[in-house]
Amino acid sequence: MASPEIDALTQALARLPGLGPRSARRAVLHLLKRRETALAPLVLALQAVEARLSTCEICGNVDTSNPCAVCTDPRRDTSALCVVEEVADLWALDRSRLFPGRYHVLGGRLSALDGVRPENLSIDALIGRVAAGGIDEVVLAMNATLEGQTTMHYVADRLGDFPVRVMQLAHGMPVGGELDYLDEGTLAQALRARRPV
Template identity: 55%
Template sequence: MPRAVAGPEIERLIQLLARVPGLGPRSARRATLHLIKKREQLMSPLASAFEDVLGKICTCRVCGNVDVRDPCSICCDDTRDPSLLIVVADVADLWALERAGALNARYHVLGGTLSPLDGIGPDELNLPSLVQRVQSGAVTEVLLALGATVDGQTTAHYITELLREANVKVTRLAHGVPVGGELDYLDEGTLSAAIRARSSF
């Protein structure tokens, strides 16, 4: 077991940072050292931002996005097209599509994808509210912006069947999204091209 190289408070910070996706123990140590060196310019404002947002974070009851207001900023935006509903697996996917800026639509976050091996079935996903939103009458197209993974495509097929009786057009992202790819890791250009070339599902 490696020895602690700093006091318990600093070691705790390193251990917590190491839990962040994309950061391992080495990256967490480098990040911690950088934060310590830039205490006034970076660490103090970061701690203040964490404290400020901690008590305000909530999940939007309409779409499932994470924001500091409920309904979220996207759902409250009157300039968005209410007839197009983009279905995503996770909030990270929603944010990736927003960065691409290809469509000014509304979203629906499923909270994951169907994965029998992981014990994730239809009951674990935000599907009832999706059906309810589609049946409300305002939606004319549902764009399934799900990853090109086996679980993503399985979920897309399931939703297509679920909405078969609804009077809506169901589309999916074009195959510009690589097979096995996750939306959050794609560049904005690829996402924009995939959205523009979407096809019926």
Template identity: 55%
Template sequence: MSQAPQDIEQLIGLMARLPGLGPRSARRAVLMLLKKRGTVMAPLARIMAEVAENAHNCQTCGNISGATTCEICSDDRRATGEICVVEDVADLWALERGQAFKGRYHVLGGTLSALDAIGPEQLRIPALVERVTSENAREVILALNATVDGQTTAHYIAEVLEGTGVSITSLAQGVPIGGELDYLDDGTIGAALRARRKF
């Protein structure tokens, strides 16, 4: 027999699908929301409905925006000829927090994966090739995660763009600022050695 009404169990089930929340954490979160119905749950429900209604993917880059074209793509100052390719919107937002990149982005929507049957057509790779030509891009920065699928995707994109004349670069990999060698894994140390530069 269920311990909670069916709609509350349904809410717990939906919350448990969120990253980082299992069934127990979801149950605790729902109980907290029910305790704070007026101050947390009602405003949360309102804003979630608003976001569901108004959030769109930018037609150009794939970022999440309140319009069909996001603020980054509509900002003429960012038409630098540089396109930074990322796996998903979370990566774009992380790069924007750093405030170091002043060009435009292209969100792939994932990585190539033979196991999951994700090929170039399931991602936004054809749209990237089209943008490189239509925007006269000078440089494509492959800011993909250092995973097997991420690096496979980066190599595939580099091959596809080979004949376009665009410069293809990738993010440096290695020792993070403030990092201590003793705490780093072998792969990171190896990447840092290979990417060494003149001091």
């Protein structure tokens, strides 16, 4: 039996994505065994992030500075904008280092069932950024779900009045994927997006 403080730490870690009660207990035991090398630096890092955490007023990214590091990076192409649903999507795309431009986080996706309407997302802020000028291309990087595609079409319609190229991510067969393991929707999209060899 652990003390209430250790039990509270275990419960807090168990609420994190990818960690259940057993994994959280193992993580806590690891932290306790390595107090100086693991626990103390983790506590300091969490306190520093908690004290400085903010949401970027330009793109909606979460960072310890406002505007965020992506928006203030002078090497970024300011004429290209990638629109994503969530901060996790921004981080995943930016980790690839394949998109040279800047980002805009909508803060979710349209969903009638969940009561998420256009005014609940940062679509008006996106339109404001495009209307201000200087953006030539907008890449709509929405998830390939019904709600994601609905959001993409809605945003594309709203951007139709501006002189920008509106693009979407390609869908289809993943690199290293085997046909036998792909679902019918992915196969259908791959066939529709076929191109010459």
